[in-house]
Amino acid sequence: MKPPVFDYIAAASIDEALALLEQHGEGARPLAGGQSLMPALNFRLAAPAVLVDLNTIDALAGMEVAADGSVVAGAMTRHRFFETSAMIEQRLPIIHHAMASVAHVAIRNRGTLGGSLCHADPSAEWPALCLACDAEMVLQNRNGTRRVRAESFSLGLFATALGPAELLVQVVFPAWPQERRWGFQEVARRRGDFAIAGVACLVDTDAHNVCTGARIVAFGVTDRPVLLLDAAAALTGRVPGESEVQEAAHRARAALACRADHHASAEYRSELVEALTTRALDQALTANGTSRYG
Numbered sequence: 001m002k003p004p005v006f007d008y009i010a011a012a013s014i015d016e017a018l019a020l021l022e023q024h025g026e027g028a029r030p031l032a033g034g035q036s037l038m039p040a041l042n043f044r045l046a047a048p049a050v051l052v053d054l055n056t057i058d059a060l061a062g063m064e065v066a067a068d069g070s071v072v073a074g075a076m077t078r079h080r081f082f083e084t085s086a087m088i089e090q091r092l093p094i095i096h097h098a099m100a101s102v103a104h105v106a107i108r109n110r111g112t113l114g115g116s117l118c119h120a121d122p123s124a125e126w127p128a129l130c131l132a133c134d135a136e137m138v139l140q141n142r143n144g145t146r147r148v149r150a151e152s153f154s155l156g157l158f159a160t161a162l163g164p165a166e167l168l169v170q171v172v173f174p175a176w177p178q179e180r181r182w183g184f185q186e187v188a189r190r191r192g193d194f195a196i197a198g199v200a201c202l203v204d205t206d207a208h209n210v211c212t213g214a215r216i217v218a219f220g221v222t223d224r225p226v227l228l229l230d231a232a233a234a235l236t237g238r239v240p241g242e243s244e245v246q247e248a249a250h251r252a253r254a255a256l257a258c259r260a261d262h263h264a265s266a267e268y269r270s271e272l273v274e275a276l277t278t279r280a281l282d283q284a285l286t287a288n289g290t291s292r293y294g
């Protein structure tokens, strides 16, 4: 189908975009990569009167490493940049790796970090990765900016903490400690499809391989990505081996009431959470760390 009629305005600055969003109220929507918004228009699932294009705002693009080592990414940074950047491979390897699971190259060339986070599809990789990395969202409206941690940004199916006439302008990824290992696993029906279920994990260890902290996130299984604190606690303070990984995976499954839809039953998703947690932790503790577990 063709989209309904809409006005199109290319904003030259964040201030202009915010003024337009405020002026047109509910009828206006920001346009980022258009990879979710334009299909929604074509299917007549959305009918905004005005699209405010963010692609013309230089201040929303680009990325820098702050003095404290955190990576500050503009909301309009494309998925493909994260996939191909040597700096991201070095500083945020889980993100570099996971990008290959986001749709297809053509979509990754257009789709943006901010667009994915604001769209808030529970099966999308970005909200889960930001939660695993404990990222902070920088939101801006006409009154100024505010920061929201990833765990408070995704509020449910296609719902976020964004207020009216507010833009996501940056995402701040804290610097990684030296001894951080990571794992990322998902199951999708075909390569490039949204995940039926996925797990992202970070495991921090000391010089003696004792786990000093872990963040395990499941996505695609409930209405938003979920930080699995009880599962992480099965690793913390221990040298994680097979039994700790099994216990963490068991706790991950127990913590979630998985959803059912036409892609998969709730029971299948629960099985996947346990299996993918095991795989992601195995990956973290064997392939992506500085020493082997056990």
Ligand SMILES: Cc1cc2nc3c(=O)[nH]c(=O)nc-3n(C[C@H](O)[C@H](O)[C@H](O)COP(=O)(O)OP(=O)(O)OC[C@H]3O[C@@H](n4cnc5c(N)ncnc54)[C@H](O)[C@@H]3O)c2cc1C
Residues within 6 Å of the ligand: 029, 030, 031, 032, 033, 034, 035, 036, 037, 038, 039, 054, 075, 076, 101, 102, 103, 104, 107, 110, 111, 112, 113, 114, 115, 116, 118, 119, 123, 124, 125, 126, 162, 166, 167, 168, 169, 192, 193, 194, 195
């Ligand atoms: C065939 C297909 C397969 C896909 N598979 C996957 C997949 O496997 N995994 C995955 O994660 N994604 C997938 N996607 C979605 C893709 O990653 C999109 O790029 C992403 O969801 C939206 O990003 P966008 O930049 O295109 O945003 P847009 O589509 O332009 O916008 C999405 C929404 O966010 C709002 N918005 C955008 N930017 C901002 C901002 N800075 N501040 C406030 N609001 C904003 C828009 O108004 C809109 O409501 C797929 C898409 C297609 C078409």
